Amino acid sequence: MTHTLQQRVFDDLGFAATDTLRARLIGSGLMLLIAVNVLAVILETVPSIAADYRAAFYAFELFSVVVFSIEYLLRLWVCPLDPRYARPWTGRLRYLLSPMALLDLAAILPFYLPFLIKLDLRFLRALRLFRLFRLFKAGRYSTSLALFGQVAREKREELVISAGAVLLVLVFAVLSFSFS
Numbered sequence: 001m002t003h004t005l006q007q008r009v010f011d012d013l014g015f016a017a018t019d020t021l022r023a024r025l026i027g028s029g030l031m032l033l034i035a036v037n038v039l040a041v042i043l044e045t046v047p048s049i050a051a052d053y054r055a056a057f058y059a060f061e062l063f064s065v066v067v068f069s070i071e072y073l074l075r076l077w078v079c080p081l082d083p084r085y086a087r088p089w090t091g092r093l094r095y096l097l098s099p100m101a102l103l104d105l106a107a108i109l110p111f112y113l114p115f116l117i118k119l120d121l122r123f124l125r126a127l128r129l130f131r132l133f134r135l136f137k138a139g140r141y142s143t144s145l146a147l148f149g150q151v152a153r154e155k156r157e158e159l160v161i162s163a164g165a166v167l168l169v170l171v172f173a174v175l176s177f178s179f180s
Contacts, residue, residue, distance in 0.1 A: 010078040013071070030071065037064050065111040072104050 012023045037060075044050045044057055076092060085091035095101050152159060 006078050007081060009074055010081045013075055013078065030067075033064060033067060036060075061111065065108055068104070068108045072101075072108060075101070075104070 011020065012026050014023060014027060040057060040060055043053075050057065076095065079085040079095040080088050080091045082091075082095075085095040096105075
C-alpha cells in the first residue's frame with residue numbers, strides 16, 4: 001500500500017515522465033500558486049496596499065508556505081524511487097543537495113528562519129525577497145521554461161560575455177552622463 005501511494009506521489013510530482021490529468025492539475029496548481037506569490041510580493045511593495053491588506057498577505061504567505069513545505073517533504077519522501085537517488089539515505093541527501101531541491105528550500109526558508117534564529121529586522125526584510133525564488137520553481141512544471149534553462153546552461157559562456165559587454169556599455173554610459 002505504501003509503495004503504491006509513494007509511486008503515485010512520485011508520478012504526480014513530475015519525477016517520472018507520466019502525463020496524467022492529476023499530475024497536470026498538480027503542476028498547474030503549483031504554477032498558479034507561484035504566479036500569485038510573485039504578484040503578492042510585488043503588491044506588498046506598495047505601502048498603501050501593504051498596510052490595507054497586511055493580514056491577507058500574511059494569510060496567503062502562510063498558505064503558500066504550507067503548500068510548498070508539503071511539496072518539499074513529499075519530494076524528499078519519494079525521491080528514492082528516482083534511479084539518481086535510489087539509496088534511501090544517501091539518495092535523499094544527494095536529492096537535498098540538488099539544485100532544484102536547494103531552490104525549493106530557498107523558497108520556503110525565509111518564512112521559517114525568524115522562528116529558528118533571531119535576526120536583525122533589516123536583514124529579515126531583505127531575506128523576504130528570497131520568496132521570489134518561488135518563481136524559479138516554475139521551471140519544474142513548464143517544459144518551455146525547462147528548455148530555456150537547458151539552453152541557458154549550454155550557452156552560458158556566450159551569455160556571460162554578452163552580459164559583460166552590456167555591463168561595460170552601461171558603465172561607459174553612466175560615466176559619460178556624469179561628466180556631461
